[in-house]
Amino acid sequence: MDISSIFYAIITMGVLGFVFSAGLSIASKKLSVKEDPRITKIIDLLPGANCGACGYAGCAAMAEALVSGKAEPANCPVANSENLSKIAEILGLEVTEKERKVAVVLCQGDTNNQKKKAEYLGVQTCLAAHLVGGGPRACNWGCIGYGDCIRACPFDAIHMSENGLPVVDREKCTGCGKCVEACPRNIIELHPISRHVFVLCKNRDNPKLARSVCKTACISCGICERATGGKGFKVINNLAEVDYDLYTKEPVLPTDKCPTKCIVIVGNPGET
Amino acid sequence: MSNTARMIIVLTIAAILSGAILSVYNFYTYPKIQAHRQTELEKAIFEVIPDAEEYKKLELGEKVYYVGCTKKEKELGVAFLAEGNGFQGKISILVGMNMDMDTILAIKILEQVETPGLGTKIVDDPSNPEDRKWFTNQFKGLRALPEITYVKNEKPSKPGQIQAITGATISSRSVVEILNNAIKENREIFLKR
Amino acid sequence: MSSFKTSLAHEFTKGLWKENPVLRMLLGLCPTLAVTNSAVNGLSMGLAVIFTLTCSSTLISLIRNIVPKQVRIPTFIIVIATFVTVADRTLAAFFPTISKALGPYVPLIVVNCIILGRQEAFASKNPVHRAIIDALGMSIGFTLTLTILGMFRELLGAGSIFNLPIMPESFDTWLVMILPPGAFLALGLMIGIANWINSKLGIKS
Structure with missing residues (x-):
């Protein structure tokens, strides 16, 4: 072990480094891929x-x-x-500003509102439960509550409430649509952020059946349709639907008289 | 500067710096590592020459011998290094023999990089909990002449015979070959001293 | 540059559990299996990796804008290999018993995919303070995993933890646990437990 060994080390490494980097530079020229x-x-x-x-x-x-x-x-x-x-x-393009869209969960059927129909012991995902028998909750159109949408979100923008209903964080939500895809019952939809009035139900069963499975189900009574004079709210196939082209009184509820309170204002006016 | 020049400069400088740092650090740690090796060697000498209390270093040409003796200078045995290739790398053994160099007193394997769990059984065999060092213990008092031989899957029946480790025949065989070669070579040099 | 930045705390904690290199990303399994036959060995390997990963990530993050991308890999390897050699020589000089116990696995840290993986995926694309935190999180996660695995295997295979006898005299040690098959069994069990815990917490595996 003497000083000369340090010189040998430096020279050997230096030569190796030089040779390999020269080799790489030649290779990178000969094998280069033209990329824009x-x-x-x-x-x-x-x-x-x-x-x-x-x-x-x-x-x-x-x-x-x-x-x-x-x-x-x-x-x-x-x-x-x-x-x-x-x-x-x-x-070299012009910028077109599109309005931001966010996800909305069109159901209020958490464990308080929906009846429980069974003890579900299968694979604890919404998709599996939906395929087999619909999971533990009574409504066949509503939220199953096992969180497939929560797991799908890459932005941490949707979380499960205490009672088993997903809640969207409208500030974090980017409108990527992964939760929309993940939900096997298509309960989640993307809507522009300026929309605030929604019918939070997807149940199309007859009123008696709908009412028997969930407290906040739409029972297609038609009060909202009458309150807007047929313009804005229509009951189609046992479910109230909003016509956003016509209903421009946002963010005001069409009526206080919805018996099951399934029409709800979501988010705050003036959000962007 | 052009990309090529930058590539060459960065890599060459990185290599040079690495070489410089490592060789300087090695300069600093090498003596300590050698000191450790020396301490281990000394400890091993007293293990392979039982009852020795002191040792004398004897250099004959390039070969080094350690003669172990009692405090009263009575020579008990001689130890020397035997090295060779095992299954996966170098095996380094310290051999202790009687002064006539025809019987092994004991051996100690100092360095090996054999397959863990198989070849490493030559130093420690956990599957034989009563006597984990049974392989090297076989060499205690073993007759080394005319040569050491080994058998597989049976107990040794002749003098100078040991049993190889099941599943680690090559490592076992390497130890035997290393010992035979070293003993033959060193006998000539040491006995003519 | 992504437009959603995670907090520094998240960068650290992700290496401990959510993106634990051994249990979740299944990286660096070779040294994990080899050196966890005792708690001390597992811990020592972990400490060596903490040193190597943190130093390498720091240096590589500092030079990330100087290194042309065609020589990225050789340069990173030179940096990593230099630190590993320093660690290896330090162990041999100051802790010879541990150096012998870890054997050839210390030089093998150079090709431990955790190290090169973090440089490629993170340190070469992030500022120094983030790179250091990420390196610390990952390597500490690695160390904790190896230490726990080593403790488990040592307890069953030798009746002790960190060489302190724990099991009663009458306990017949499960020798297989300190041999290679036991390594696979123990690691598989640990990964299984981690997956089970995650499924309860709702984190996808």
Whole structure:
């Protein structure tokens, strides 16, 4: 062990480093793949969540689609508007501001409101329960409560309430649609954030049956339809539905007289 | 600067720095590591020459011998290193023999990198809880001439014979070969001293 | 640069459980199986990994903008290998018994996928303070897992924990637990328990 061994080490490593890096630089020239430099810039501007809401297999695929013109920046519901305009600038496009959409859970059937019909001992996911017999709760249209939507959310924007009903955090929700896909009963829908009045029920059974399974089920009594003069609320197939083109009195309830209180104001006016 | 130049500079500098740091650190730790080896060696000498209380180092050419003796300078045995290849790497054994070098007093395996759980049974066999060091214990008082041999799956029947470890024949065989080669070589040198 | 930043606390805690490198990401299983035959060995390997991962992540995060992407991998490996060699020589010089016990597995930390994985996935793309926290979280998670696994195997296979006899004299030790098959059994059990706990907590596996 003497000083010369330090020199040998430095020289050996230096030569190795030089030889390999020279080799790599030659290889990278000979084997280079031409990639549009805009793609890397755009990937950096996209949120990096790889949620698939745009319809592409992740942010990298979306960047390629944007550059080749197959997609437009507004297809990404998650990116904030600052990054969207930067992306549009890179692509030489005009920025179109689309209104933000958020998820809404159209059911109030938690364990307090829905009757329990059975002790369910199967796989504890909504999908499994839905396929087998509908899970422990009585309504066949309503929330099962095992949280498939909670697990699907990449943004931590939906949580289970104490009584087994999912609650959307409208600030965190990016409208990616994963919870919409996850719900086997299509109870969750995406709506523009300026909408606040919703019929929180999906039950289309006859009124007697609906009432017998859940306290807050829509019993298609028609009071809301009459209160809006047929414009705005209509009862179709045993369920009240909002016609958002016609019902412009948001965020006011059409009437206080809904007997089961299934029409609800969701969120705060003035949210963005 | 061009990407190529940057690649070459960064990697070369990284390599040089690594080489420099490591060789300096090695400079600092090497003596300590050698000291440990020495202490282990000394401890091993007293293990392979039972009853020895002191030892004398004897260098004959390139070979080193450790003659163990009592406090009254009575020579009890001689120890030397036997090295060779095992199944997976170098095996280093300290051999203690009587002064005539025809019988092994004891051996101690100092270094080995055999397959854990199989080849490592040459130093520690947990599947034989009463005598985990049974393999090396076989060599205590073993007749080394004309050579050591081994048998598999049966108890040894002749003098100078030991039993190989089931499932670790190559490691066992390597130990025997290393010992035979070393004993033959060192006999000539030591006995002519 | 993603536009949703997780908090620093989250970066640390994720390595402890939600993204535990051994139990959830199933990385670095080779040293895990090999050195958990006793609690001390598991802990020592963990400490070596804490040192290596933290130092490597710090340095690589600091130089992340200087290194051209074509020589990224060799440069990272040089950094990691340098720290591992320092750790290995330090153990050999100052803790020779542990160095012997861990044997060839300390140099093998260079190719432990946890280390290179965190550099590629995180340290090379994040500022220093985040890289350090991530490295600490991951390596401490690794260490805790290995120590617990080592304690479990040592308890059943040798009747002790950290060389202190725990089991009564009459306990017939389960030798297999300190041998390779026991390693697989114990690790499999631990991963199973982790998955069960997570399914109760509602975290997808």
